[in-house]
Amino acid sequence: MLDKVETEDLKDLMADMGRRARAAGQVLGLAPTEQKNAALREMAKAVRASATDILTGNARDIEAMKANGQTAAFLDRGTLDISRIEAIAQALEAIVELPDPVGGVLAAWDRPNGLKIERVRTPLGIIGVIYESRPNVTADAGALCLKAGNAVILRGGSDTINSNRALHAALRQGLKAAGLPEDAIQVVPVTDRAAVGEMLQGLNGNLDVIVPRGGKSLVARVQADARVPVFAHLEGLVHIYVDKAADVEKAAAIVVNSKLRRTGICGALETLLVNREVAQSHLPAILKALQDAGCEVRGDATVQAIGEGIVAATEEDWRTEYLDKILAVKVVADQAEAMAHIAEYGSGHTDCILTEDAKAAALFLATVDSAIVLHNASTQFADGGEFGMGAEIGIATGRMHARGPVGVEQLTSFKYQVRGEGQTRS
């Protein structure tokens, strides 16, 4: 329970966590599904039984956060109560229901010489999760990694260190009760920021991927400095393009839902692009629906001429992920201009076309280089749960390994299993 340690001690501590994670991962990678599920159930039980300890730890964190003058929103994210603890336990139980990806056969084929080749899912290895002050991530991320057979090293925000420690104690109880190594889920026990630096360096090969969960500055730092692969998105600068063949009623409903259902999530709409041919016919209804729902609209000159009370959009607006009740709106000459705008300003997260023209939709879905491309549906569906993938550890915009929602399947690798009957190569 150290809050500050010497540099060399910290290096040793982190290196040791990496080694213990690798050893635990080797056991975990071979653990049968039922044993992992038993651990998840035992973890849920232990979380419920430890509610008092968890709330006590959380109370200490809240006190410190208040003393540090944190915002109300920050405090809310960091606060636990009995119903949030129950939600954490239920989330653990929900992961029991997900299919175990490990051992799944991704492809199988026979060769003319009789060799039987299978591409089989394996755990990815050791996952590092660096997150800000949401204690539930401790349980959610730990459980998701466990289900995929991975060991995990969790480094939560220092503001919730006591909550995380108490939750972690419950997770360890669950692992122990199911006969799995307690080191399968480790929490960095110090708040020293240098621990993050050690993780970014890869713990001497004992960290295979890092998942940052938090604000843009955290993700940017991890992406810039990590020497190991990162599953993340920097931001969700999400576009909808209203094509000339868009249905106006669908468009208004989808735009309002995409922007306003929840403004703070990465799949929330940030920029609306409207084909000039339907600006007069479609924009009034869309703008009215947005403004009636309390959304500020910032538009180019054409949008300002069509609507009322529209703030003039600047170059900066096309680059801004508001995460708020504000929408930037631009009229474009055609679909090509819309796609060029998305290529220049988009973040490769989620983009959408609204059209009744199947060809225009197909061109958009093929061309726009984003993890998720939608046709005639709300961008708020950009979510592992909505995709039917179960819980997700985040959404990735990189092109390597995992792209889009990162669920239990994306936390796996694979190997080739080749079975012969004595074949030699000529």
Place this chain on the structure above:
Amino acid sequence: MLDKVETEDLKDLMADMGRRARAAGQVLGLAPTEQKNAALREMAKAVRASATDILTGNARDIEAMKANGQTAAFLDRGTLDISRIEAIAQALEAIVELPDPVGGVLAAWDRPNGLKIERVRTPLGIIGVIYESRPNVTADAGALCLKAGNAVILRGGSDTINSNRALHAALRQGLKAAGLPEDAIQVVPVTDRAAVGEMLQGLNGNLDVIVPRGGKSLVARVQADARVPVFAHLEGLVHIYVDKAADVEKAAAIVVNSKLRRTGICGALETLLVNREVAQSHLPAILKALQDAGCEVRGDATVQAIGEGIVAATEEDWRTEYLDKILAVKVVADQAEAMAHIAEYGSGHTDCILTEDAKAAALFLATVDSAIVLHNASTQFADGGEFGMGAEIGIATGRMHARGPVGVEQLTSFKYQVRGEGQTRS
């Protein structure tokens, strides 16, 4: 045709190559299969038509290599003649026959709300290939990347720069003839080593993955310094474990083939582990077969007692990828010791069990954490062509994205295409 440029000029040159690759990649990613195949056929045609230019360039390279006192093996790898040029052209044509991975649907499912979700293959982006003095890699790697819709930046060994330039001119002709951007395949035009450094830094986000092709020191440098993902293997320290239930005749044949068919490839056997229970019964035949074929054997005390003319193996032998007619042989107490030895000394490339016991085989294939695990077959099958994957750009031992042979499918990413009919999220 610069051989040495100022640092700032080099930075600009490489950054510009990256930008041009991204622009070319955007066109290439949408190019229909037939257009890419037409380019490959035109490239083959142009290579044949440019044979004189290519041989002239190669003659200059050979002269310089001789002046630099390169070894005969090095010279052989770098030398082209008319039959090797024809082989390069035929390899280009062979890639026409591979299925186009781009646009392939990896998974498709419907959600209860009617959303139709597809995971669709896309190009990976921009591939950087850093290789030593084998001019054929210029064409092979360029073509494989092209087929998967990727732009490629090739940095060949300075010893074959003139051969590579002449080959590259032919590839560009083929691209142009098919109406594809010539920047789809670029060759770094300078021999300055700092160009590699720029590639390792990622060309400002315009390089998505690096594939090193060459000796261990090249791969080690790329793995240590690259700020972008790397598809590679450092070495193939390949093991065969002869289980107590192994068939002796199969064992002798597979061991000899695995070691000696070609000793210089990464799938060649380097260490043989033999279960103590069958050391007396199986080892004499295996050792005789190896020695009759001219293989030096280095063994532990038990092996030395069983065979004749066995050199004593040292700790260093268990760590050595000989790539030569030498084999290290160790007797182990049981399968667990064999798997522990592989976990400690192996390189995660290819490992094999010989046994008639299905349970022992299943345990080995599940437990050993290597890209390729084999049962009762020669380790020399560790090859994309032998797997039926067509040409490969290399074999990767990392756990991220591509593992095992890296063929045209492994050079792709994916996106989610989601089709709705007006759905909003509640």
